[in-house]
Amino acid sequence: MAFRHRQHLIFKYLQLIFEGTDGKEKVSAVTTYILGVAERSEEEFLKQIQDTKFTIKPEVMSTLEQILERGRKEGLEKGMEKGIEKGMDRGAYKNSIFNLLKTAVRFPQLTTEELSDFTEVDLETVNKLLSVKAQGDAAALSNYVREDLLADTPLKAEDEEKLDQLVGQLMDM
Structure with missing residues (x-):
């Protein structure tokens, strides 16, 4: 020294x-x-x-x-470890959004707070999703989910199909 x-x-x-x-x-x-x-x-x-x-x-x-x-x-x-963690975070977030959509379809009686709590998606996101849904425009809802919620998350073809199906089911309610 x-x-x-x-x-x-x-x-x-x-x-x-x-x-x-x-x-x-x-x-x-x-x-x-x-x-x-x-x-x-x-x-x-x-x-x-x-x-x-x-x-x-x-x-x-x-x-x-x-x-x-x-x-x-x-x-x-x-760097590779951080990339893997980030990829896992994106995957987990994508799953949370899909779970939110599925839960909203299967349990339409749940309040926004209950949806947020059950799916572990923040309340602000749940409120925004439901307000876009309330506009009655399936294209706007699909666009919101793809471009706002899942913008940084690559979607496979089957994810795209599932998303379209869930948005359609949600709008039919």
Whole structure:
């Protein structure tokens, strides 16, 4: 932690610091330490290393490249995890909307509060859906569900058919 408040010294004595390291593990440890305290990106550190001349430069470069690659892989994995979560969230939301429509068809006597509670769709969405339904325009209701409620959710052909069927049943009530 000696260099934490004097980061400029790390790069001033970079050659000397790395010349004193023996073995790949120590090079890796020193590289990781410098990245931790230097408050510079890996790319900036890589440029600094490239501009320096010392004998173990290939080992330092190799270690830094491994750290960069590991960071890329971790970033990719986290991105994939978030994408999967978002996809699951969209799927769950789509199911909630379809459940709302089915419940409204099968149990027309339920109040908006009961529909909201039973389907776990927020009250505002249930109110809006029922107010669009009350206009008596099936196309407007279908449009509202597709373009407002499920705009970010891709629908398969069978989902489209089911949606048309549910909207038709809801309008016939």
